Every structure is written in structure tokens, then in C-alpha cells.
Amino acid sequence: MKVLVSMNAFKGSLSAKEACSLVAQGFLCGYPEAVVSERPLADGGDGTVDVLLEALGGYPETVEVTGPYGDPVRARVGIVDGGKTVIIESASCSGLALVPPEKRDVYRAHSRGVGELLRWAALRGARRIIVGIGGTAMNDGGIGMAQAAGALIRDADGRDVPPGIPGLFSVASVALGSIPDTFRDIQVIGISDVSNPLVGPEGATAVYGPQKGINPSEIDAVDREMKRYAEILGRDLGRNPCDLPMAGAGGGLGGALWAFFGAKLVDGARFILEETGVLEEMDECDLVLTGEGTVDSQTKKGKVPFAVASAAAERSIPVIVIAGGLADDVIAEHPAEYSAMFSSTVRPMTVQSAMGVSRETLPFVAEQIARVARIFSLRFPSRSETSAGGVVVRRGPSGPELLLIEDRFGVFTLPKGHVDPGETEEQAAVREVLEETGIKACIKGEIGVTRYRFFDDLGRPVEKTVRYYLMEPLSENPRPQEGEVSKAFWADARQLSRYPTYPNNRAILEKAIRRVEELS
Template structure:
């Protein structure tokens, strides 16, 4: 049998790479002769770089960047095995995890470090950049990123705006004369798993601002400021981003990457699947396993399990999914290519217990799922 193992991470316990290894161990106990193809997956959030580097037999790089509050920090990114594609996560340079709870203030936090990552990728001479934008600490519409790649955001007196989403109300014009022209020679694919517009009640500030430290007054201020940014972008750069689906992702970085860097917003799991060649690796597979931390009604909307199942179903490959928790609504996945799903919890246990023992639990659940599958195939 040829079996593809394509899990996402189990947040707080296993990376996608660790999950795929645990699943491979379990299925080989049930079917020692199987040919196992491990493909760690992601949807554009945390773990994207590790999954893509592993899948393409690439390598990691560390550079110094400007952190969310302007401090210097180390950020990791990846390079594909053929050296032609760079893999970046904005969270590595501009992520919420880098800002202590007491210092979270999206009027101040900046995406400049994400621009530093983009420049580092360009320095390597790549043809393509894949950038995941989940987990941001920012609400600056990509202004800091733009400044890092050569744009000047100027007030009415011709002074450069300071970092953060707060000063954007003073934006008067955008000077693109020193924009990094190497961007014109590179494809920038942005893994984006939300469709929020830039502004309004469903926009970046209203929906995601509070989790980054914004109070009600700040939300209104930031929303107004992003609207100003969109207005000046349309006038000075000729790009309309205010109603673009996904523009509100990562505090408006989705809009900024399109406007300033020529990026294209793509559904994260589909972009990752294309990058690792998931479809080609499923063509001859007899079975596919996928997994992530929780299954619920939202899993069908752009999450890894749904994306893997959608691809596998095109080739008639059965898909078995394993999750830490199974919530109401998970059954919709049975209409989207998932043949069956299982919980890794094999006894009553607390969440802390499940997280602490995720690897052996996932291993055993995979083994039992394979045994059930083989028993079904054995019937005349």
C-alpha cells in the first residue's frame, strides 16, 4: 500500500513534522509493508515554514529583523531544496507571540520586520516567495513592511510617519521612487485564510484589533486610519484594496502586500498543497491520513483537513482524519472528501493530559484506524 500522511500541527503539543512522524510509526505497526509519504501541512499560520522546508528538503535561515515594537530580534525563514523559493511567516517577525500581554498596542506595533524578511529573501535571488500571514500583532495595513522595502509614507510636512497603525491618520502621500525593484521579478504568494475586508464592522480593526490590545476607542481610530491608507494607496499607487477579500488579514497586511509588493492573496491550505505537490503525491496513493488539533464546523472553511480531503477526493483516494477533539458540526467534512474521522483520545482525559501525551495517542489512533481500514478491504 502507498499511504500519504499529511497532517497539520497540533497547536501547543506537536508540530506538523512531529505529527506526521507519529502517524507514520502507527500505520507501519499496522501495515509494515506500506510505503509512507510524509507531507507535513499548514494553512499559512504558525508552522508553515517548517512544513514547507521539510516537504521540499530545504533549509532554514536566521536573520536579525525589527520586531513588532521596533526592538531587534532573530527571525527564521526557509529556502526550498532547489533554492528557488523562500518560505516566510510574518509571525516570526511581527507576531503576537513576540509582544508581552502588558505591551500589546496595535497603534504602535509594526510590520517592518516582515519587510525585513522579504528583503532577505530577495537577497538570496529567489524566483518565488511564499508568505504566511497568520498570528500578527499589528494593525498598520502593512505600512511598516512597505517602509522596509523602500516606500516612504509621508505626512503633510514631508516627514516619514513613525511606526504603527496610530500615525496613519497623518498620511498625506506615498513616495515609491525607492521601492525595491527586485519585487518585479519575483512571485509573491500570500497564504491567507480569512476573507475580511480592510475596514468596517468585519474589517481588520473591528474583528482582530481587540485580541491585539485595542480598546473600543482604538478600534475606531485604527479603522479610520486604515481607510485613510486605502484612500492614499488608490490615489498614489493606483490599487484599490478597501473591498478586496482578505485585505483585512493580519491587521491589513493582506492589503499592504497587494498594494506595495504585488502579492496575490491565496487560500493558505491550497497554496501550501500546490507548493509541496500534494496532488501529484496523491495520484497513486491507496489511502491518505490527515490530522489537526480540532474538528468542527469551521474546519471545512479553509483548514488543512478540508483542503487535503478536497485534493484527495479528485483522485478517489479515501481520507481518514484524526483530531484531538471532535466538536458538533464536524460531520460536514464527510461531504467534503473525508471518509471517516477519529479522536486520538482513547480514554477520558483532560485537555492538558491529551496535549502532554499527544504523540503516543496520535500514533495509537493512527494504528487502529489503519487496522479498521484493512479489515474493511479484506472482506470479499
């Protein structure tokens, strides 16, 4: 059994790397024959620099910048690709964890340190700056960041607005200042662990303001000022981030990155999955273990466990979530993407106590999962199954077109099916194309092979191999197979991204397009 362990940090207790190591150790105790791969993850919050550096190579540097209350802090950044890419973690310079709970003051907290890091990265020659937006202490709409990077944000008297939330209340005009010159030809990417817009009931202030310390009676007033500030950004810069997804990340930092720097805002967990090659490794595994300190209904809005589970679900790979704590709402809902959920809190205890014993309980729970997996694997060994399919391509009015089907799960895919006894794979491929689409076709060559694992109706593992052939149509009008296929149609090869398909189909489709282009 090949197992991928991709954990996020257990905040205040374990780093992502430590969590992965403990889970892997526990699993191997219960299933010694397993092949376990450890791939720590982050989502744009604490630990982002370390995770990306470990996966991409490079080295860390420490930069002294202004902390959330004006005191100097030493922020850790990542340098990749010879300095062409710089990774910034907002939490390292403007983070909630930098200040003890009793000393936190969200009204004074600002994002100036993030802007200083951005400017430092630009001046040292970066061509791409990745900004992790999560884990911040402020709710200043990114004003401090923009000011430190060179923007002019003034009050009605033409003076620079003060730091923190008071700046929101006094802003009257904004201008880019020196930002265009400093950041010319630099790509800024904001990676977020949440999808919230800037304002409204799901916005930065309403959702995260209370946990940062905004008085509940003042939430509406602060949100109104955040909206007014966004409207000023729209008026003066032509970019209003009010309803922009992820603009509410980092107390409005996401919206400011977009408005002042033209940043691309992306789902942090998904970005890191893709950037680090974890998705390719996932294609080869039989089971995925993921988790973080707490899993609740908010985990679905950009956190690591849900991103990992969603990617695995696309590949029909089971995912087990191990969390320090499972909230009531996620227990009641049990998202379909999670094959199973476990808590590493094995007996009644306080949160602090649970954090203190996580190094013992996390591997223990992983070992119990492994023991069950081993029993099941030995009791029900996997069987092999071979299928064949066709990538049927024709020359359309505006370029190559591919024959696609929509299966009974609503996924667009390629026609394929079992190889019957006494039948060659080529014969099976031609037959399946005809049966599922009504199109007669002839084989022009082999495209490639995909392999994946799934579980049959009785829960037994099946190792599936599918061989695809490039085909030329001998008829024109598709007709879907009744009861099996919802649609069969010709799709513009340049528009394939419009059709959600299984990940292992993408490579096959791309190979087919390249082959057609070579032949034409």
C-alpha cells in the same frame, strides 16, 4: 493499502513533521501491511519554511530583524533553487507566538520585520519571494512592512507615520519610494491561511482583532481607519485592497503585499499542496489522514485539513481528519469533504493537558482508525473494473475542440463506460461515445490510462482502470444520453480551464491536445 498522512502543526504542541510521524507510527501499529507516506503541510502560518524546505530542498538561514515591538529577533528563512527563491515566514519575525500572552499589545505591534526580510531577500538576488502571511501579532495594515522595504508613508505634516495601529490613524499619503528599484523583476507571492477581505464584518480587524487584543469597543473605529488607509492606497497607488480576498490576512499584510509589491495572493494550503507535489502522490493513495490542533468552521477558509480534504474529494479518495479538538460548529455541520472526524483528546481534560499528552493520544487514535480500516479491507477486498472512453477532437473555427459531457454530479468529463463481456476496449470506447453523446467516431490511436479507487453503493472498494483513445468524429451534433448525461458539447481546447473536471482527466486531455497539434 496506500495511505497518505498530511498533517499540519498542532500549534504549541507538535510540528507538522512530528504530527505526521506520530500518526504514521500509530497507523502502522494497527495496519502493519499498509504503505504509509508522510507529507507534512503548512498553510502560510507557523512552520511554512520548514515544510517547503523539506519538500523542495534548499537550506535555512537566520536573519536578525526587528520584532513586532521593536526588539531584535532572529528569523528563519528558506533558500531554495540556489537562492533564486526565498521563503519568508511572517510569524517568525512578527508573530503572535514571539511574545508571551501577558506582554502582547496589538496597538504597538507592527510588521517592520517582514519588510526587512523582503528587502534582505531582494538584495541577495532572489527572483521569487514566497511570504507566509499567517500567525502574526499586528493589525497595522502592513504599514511597517512597506516602510521597511522602502515605501514612504506620511502623516498630514509630511512625517513618517508611527508603528502599529497609530500609523493607521495618522496616514495621509503613501508612495512606493525605493520599492520599484529594489524589487524590479522580482515575483512576490503571498500565501495565506485565511480568505478574509481587508475590512468589514469579515475583515482583518473584526475577525482577528479581538484575539490579538483589540478592545471590542474599538473594533469599528480601527476598521474605519483601515478602510481609510485602503482608500489612500487606491488614490495614491491605484490599488485599493478593501474587498480583495486574503487582503485581511496578517492584520492587513496581504493587502499591503498586493498594493505595494503587486504580490499574487494565493491560498497557502493549496499552494503548498501543489508546490510540494503532494497532489501527485495523492493520486496513488487509497486513504488520506490529515488534521491540526483545532478543526472548526473556520478551517474551511484556507486551513490545511480542508484543503487536503477538498483535493482528496476531487479524486474520490476518503479523508479522515484527526484534530486535537473538534469545535461544536464543525461537529454540527460535518463538512461533506471529511469522510470522518476524530479528536485525539480521548478523555475530559484541559487544553493544556491535551497538548501535553498529544504524543501519546495522537498515535493511539491513528492506530484505532487503522484497525477498523484493516478489518474492513480484509472483510471486503477490492475488486477490479475496466472501462474505456474517447477523447474526440475536431478542428473548430479557432482551433481544436474536444467533446465533453457534464455528468449527473455537475462535473465536466469525457465519455467513457464499462467494457461489456465479449467486447474489446476499443469497441467499448466507440460505443460509449455514441451512447453518451450521440457522436459516431473512429479511433486514431491510444492516449493513455488512468487508475483510481472508489467505493460502490455497498461501500466496497473498486480499483478502476480507464483506457482512453484519441478519436475523430464522423458526425457533428452531440446529443446527451437521457438520464445519464446532462450535456454533451464541443469545447474550445484553449478554454478547458473553464470546465471543472476530475484531476485525472487533465493529463489525458493535455496529451490529446499535444497529439492533435503534432498531427496538424
